[in-house]
Amino acid sequence: MLKIEHLCKSFGGLAATNDVSLHFLPGSLSAVIGPNGAGKTTFFNLISGTFRPDSGRILLDGENIAGVSRSGIVRRGIGRAFQVASIFPSLTVEEALMGALHAHREQNAVVRSRFPIPGTQVRAREVLDMLGLAAKARTLSCNLSHGDQKLLDIALALVLQPRVLLLDEPTAGMGPEERWQMIDKVYRLWEMEKMTLVFIEHDMDIVFKIAQSICVLCYGAVLAEGTPDEIRANPAVIEAYLGTDVEAQK
Amino acid sequence: MKRRGFAFDLGIATAVLVVLVILPILFPSKALIDFAIRVAAFGIFASSLNILVGYTGLVSFGHGMFFASGAYAFGLLMQKAGTSIPTAFLLTVLISAALAVVVGAICVRLKEIYFAFLTLAFQMLLHSLIISWQQLTGGDQGLMGGIPRPPFLGIDLSDQSQLYLFACATLVISLLLMRHLMQSPFGYTLRMIRDNAERAQYIGIRVWRMRLAAFVLAGTFASIGGIIMSLLMSGAYPEFAYWTISGEAIFMLMLGGTSAFLGPTVGTMMLLLLNDVITKFTEYYGLTLGVVILLFALVFRKGVADFVVEEWRRRFGENQA
Ligand SMILES: Nc1ncnc2c1ncn2[C@@H]1O[C@H](COP(=O)(O)OP(=O)(O)OP(=O)(O)O)[C@@H](O)[C@H]1O
Ligand SMILES: [Mg+2]
Numbered sequence: 314m315l316k317i318e319h320l321c322k323s324f325g326g327l328a329a330t331n332d333v334s335l336h337f338l339p340g341s342l343s344a345v346i347g348p349n350g351a352g353k354t355t356f357f358n359l360i361s362g363t364f365r366p367d368s369g370r371i372l373l374d375g376e377n378i379a380g381v382s383r384s385g386i387v388r389r390g391i392g393r394a395f396q397v398a399s400i401f402p403s404l405t406v407e408e409a410l411m412g413a414l415h416a417h418r419e420q421n422a423v424v425r426s427r428f429p430i431p432g433t434q435v436r437a438r439e440v441l442d443m444l445g446l447a448a449k450a451r452t453l454s455c456n457l458s459h460g461d462q463k464l465l466d467i468a469l470a471l472v473l474q475p476r477v478l479l480l481d482e483p484t485a486g487m488g489p490e491e492r493w494q495m496i497d498k499v500y501r502l503w504e505m506e507k508m509t510l511v512f513i514e515h516d517m518d519i520v521f522k523i524a525q526s527i528c529v530l531c532y533g534a535v536l537a538e539g540t541p542d543e544i545r546a547n548p549a550v551i552e553a554y555l556g557t558d559v560e561a562q563k
Numbered sequence: 564m565k566r567r568g569f570a571f572d573l574g575i576a577t578a579v580l581v582v583l584v585i586l587p588i589l590f591p592s593k594a595l596i597d598f599a600i601r602v603a604a605f606g607i608f609a610s611s612l613n614i615l616v617g618y619t620g621l622v623s624f625g626h627g628m629f630f631a632s633g634a635y636a637f638g639l640l641m642q643k644a645g646t647s648i649p650t651a652f653l654l655t656v657l658i659s660a661a662l663a664v665v666v667g668a669i670c671v672r673l674k675e676i677y678f679a680f681l682t683l684a685f686q687m688l689l690h691s692l693i694i695s696w697q698q699l700t701g702g703d704q705g706l707m708g709g710i711p712r713p714p715f716l717g718i719d720l721s722d723q724s725q726l727y728l729f730a731c732a733t734l735v736i737s738l739l740l741m742r743h744l745m746q747s748p749f750g751y752t753l754r755m756i757r758d759n760a761e762r763a764q765y766i767g768i769r770v771w772r773m774r775l776a777a778f779v780l781a782g783t784f785a786s787i788g789g790i791i792m793s794l795l796m797s798g799a800y801p802e803f804a805y806w807t808i809s810g811e812a813i814f815m816l817m818l819g820g821t822s823a824f825l826g827p828t829v830g831t832m833m834l835l836l837l838n839d840v841i842t843k844f845t846e847y848y849g850l851t852l853g854v855v856i857l858l859f860a861l862v863f864r865k866g867v868a869d870f871v872v873e874e875w876r877r878r879f880g881e882n883q884a
Contacts, residue, residue, distance in 0.1 A: 361765065383764040393765060401758040404751075412751045413766040421752040421768055422776065424744055427568060428751045469766055 633789025820866020
């Protein structure tokens with residue numbers, strides 16, 4: 314499905330992504346973890362076309378999409394949400410989703426009929442229901458709470474029915490209770506939509522609870538990858554990353 | 564939120580047109596008619612700029628180039644090629660659209676301030692071309708000798724009151740078309756680009772193509788404003804291509820507001836009125852105008868039409884936010 318081969322990207326002298334090779338199976342739920350500045354977001358940026366990689370390949374069903382434009386990558390089925398919610402402030406929640414749907418259906422240059430084209434509203438409502446945002450459909454995006462903005466950001470990707478969904482810290486900036494609600498929603502949408510989901514997360518409890526496979530990034534390189542149990546037992550990970558966490562828990 | 568359709572807009576447009584037809588019968592005044600024709604020309608021009616500024620988030624400082632291309636292309640076609648008015652109208656619009664494709668293709672990829680400056684540079688280029696190509700354009704004297712306005716379909720535009728009706732109809736139809744475009748899926752795509760162009764790319768919108776389309780549309784409509792102006796003045800002048808004309812359009816947007824569709828038209832009326840009133844009472848035209856503009860920019864921070872729409876929504880709660 315999504316296969317990353319020897320991906321590299323440097324900013325100046327800094328290797329933000331350093332020879333990363335990973336394989337995400339269809340329908341899998343994977344987590345990317347690592348300390349601040351490890352290159353997690355950069356990894357997503359490369360896959361979604363924000364930057365062109367210096368070298369390496371990004372294979373989506375065999376096609377190398379390294380160097381394809383952002384909108385081109387979306388059209389091929391990779392959607393993403395952002396670490397800091399990225400939304401359309403002056404549109405209502407529903408308008409934003411319908412706008413995204415029009416783009417997805419290649420109807421966003423239509424000038425003959427009025428917005429929205431019939432049929433889009435139904436699908437937008439489905440996605441809002443799935444994420445529990447239906448009550449906010451007619452709220453201006455800029456008036457949403459922080460958590461709802463993060464949800465809307467995810468909804469904007471979800472409405473495009475991506476085969477691969479990249480979520481950059483869906484729980485960023487949330488309190489403990491809100492975190493678990495968010496993760497619950499993410500987990501349910503993964504179950505329902507059966508897409509390949511990769512998320513970045515700092516909270517180890519969450520990661521070990523829901524991820525099927527985990528990739529640990531450190532200084533841009535893959536420190537370890539495997540199932541939660543393998544990662545928990547990995548000496549390199551314990552030393553470099555989990556060590557402090559485990560001790561703190563004792 | 565209620566979404567009113569094209570029929571609603573058409574109804575309003577027709578009603579406005581009827582009022583405009585009756586107006587000079589109730590108040591027969593040459594000054595009023597002259598004023599209304601200028602409002603039509605600049606109202607179309609300012610509204611077209613708002614497609615870029617208000618809807619797409621592109622601030623152009625060189626929009627006047629299309630006003631000028633409209634006036635000059637039309638004037639030249641009538642003078643030198645002796646075409647009929649409808650043919651010249653159509654050709655002028657096509658020429659301006661072509662110009663907008665070329666200029667837009669170069670400009671729309673640039674970031675804000677570079678976009679603004681480069682559009683300005685293109686406008687100044689057109690201005691110096693007009694000044695220096697004396698044989699064709701009459702240089703700084705403008706297109707001399709008047710523009711012939713032969714009657715077509717029983718309409719005689721050399722008659723001021725018929726020109727008034729023509730200008731009003733053109734204004735109303737242009738606004739109706741622009742309104743429809745801005746309420747279409749394409750119009751919402753532009754809003755998304757304005758709000759967050761980066762995010763728009765990640766939902767699959769081809770941002771620069773859409774910006775180019777907006778630029779071409781805006782330039783095309785602007786040229787219609789220029790056509791009306793050249794009909795009114797029976798000529799075209801290099802001032803139409805000077806940067807101040809783009810500046811005036813931006814003032815119109817500031818006075819009337821960019822968020823309500825009719826804001827630019829309201830702003831046009833305000834600026835032209837201010838123009839006439841201030842010059843009548845004081846010689847400090849620039850100073851007075853400057854103070855008014857500053858008041859809107861720094862104190863109100865929005866245009867008159869924005870206030871009206873907000874107040875309306877507050878009273879009648881049509882929209883939640
Ligand atoms: N556009 C850029 N230009 C220059 N340096 C960058 C750029 N993007 C990221 N970096 C650098 O690359 C490194 C990795 O950044 P990245 O944002 O990928 O880390 P991260 O793992 O997502 O961190 P966090 O957990 O804080 O979100 C950092 O040192 C960062 O400063
Ligand atoms: Mg990050």
